[in-house]
Amino acid sequence: MSINSRNKSLSFIIIVSLLVSAIILGLWSSLTNPVPWILIVALALMPLLRQKHIEQIKWSDDYSIGIEYIDQDHKKLLHLLNQFSIAYDYAQCEEFEREALEELVSYTKYHFKREEKLMADYDYPGLAEHQEEHQAMIDKVEEYAHIYNEQGHDSLKQVTNLITFWLINHINESDKEYSRYLQQLGADEFDNN
Secondary structure (H helix, E strand, O other), X not given: OOHHHHHHHHHHXXXXXXXXXXXXXXXXXXXXXXXXXXXXXHHHHHHXXXXXXXXXXXXXXXXXXXXXXXXXXXXXXXXXXXXXXXXXXXXXXXXXXXXXXXXXXXXXXXXXXXHHHHHHHOOOXXXXXXXXXXXXXXXXXXXXXXXXXXXXXHHHHXXXXXXHHHHHHHXXXXXXXXXXXXHHOOOOOOOOO
């Protein structure tokens, strides 16, 4: 974790601790004093104020490729990416960051295998190119994971930006292309084995 991130986290903890102390002292002196009640409201709002810095990626129907279980995978990937962004933004503990990154990488690999199996089952002619795209992405993320192991927290923003850009573009281009191919075959139902 970088010094700047630690300072932000430490500052947040100190502010919360001071607010809690002031609330306890204020309530101890008088329950009718409005100051502790105002501080309670301020304390309750702190997570909301801090949350504004986190850029969440929301699912859009524009991302749908028309294959329900693949769309569900994509939604989960966006959710995991958001969790990873939260772990990065809050910078509380390297363990949370590492777990979020590992879960994102693991689920990405799982999803790629499911997607590639679907394409293979329907003899999609662009399967080899699609597999190459998947492998290039896995290689890039693993490279960033290695950088993270060496450099720590500060390297994570690059991972978030890369995965976000790549995932949205990949869904909207390559995934929609194989989806159109399957629909042209007249495949109405897709097996999600």
